[in-house]
Amino acid sequence: MDLKERIKPISYLKAHTTEIVSSFDAGQDEPLIITQNGEAKMVVLSMHAYQEGKRQARQMQEQHAFMKLIAMGNRDNARGDVVSEEDFLASLDQD
Numbered sequence: 001m002d003l004k005e006r007i008k009p010i011s012y013l014k015a016h017t018t019e020i021v022s023s024f025d026a027g028q029d030e031p032l033i034i035t036q037n038g039e040a041k042m043v044v045l046s047m048h049a050y051q052e053g054k055r056q057a058r059q060m061q062e063q064h065a066f067m068k069l070i071a072m073g074n075r076d077n078a079r080g081d082v083v084s085e086e087d088f089l090a091s092l093d094q095d
Contacts, residue, residue, distance in 0.1 A: 006030055008033070010034050012034075031049065
């Protein structure tokens with residue numbers, strides 16, 4: 001559905017709540033943008049769309065954290081701030 005068709009005034013939300021919920025139950029995952037006095041004030045999402053957005057955000061955070069770890073390792077390696085495998089394993093045996 002075209003985005004323009006998904007922008008509705010708050011009075012539409014009040015008058016058509018049941019229809020909106022039914023459209024989400026029927027698989028409509030497009031958000032509904034609610035305006036008040038001609039200004040966008042809120043977005044109504046299906047639970048599925050909300051959960052998918054949360055999942056994607058969590059996945060992006062995990063990817064970002066992993067990329068930071070790789071960058072830190074590359075910096076340590078470039079500085080020569082590394083330990084050989086033998087020294088590392090020997091330090092484990094000492095504990």
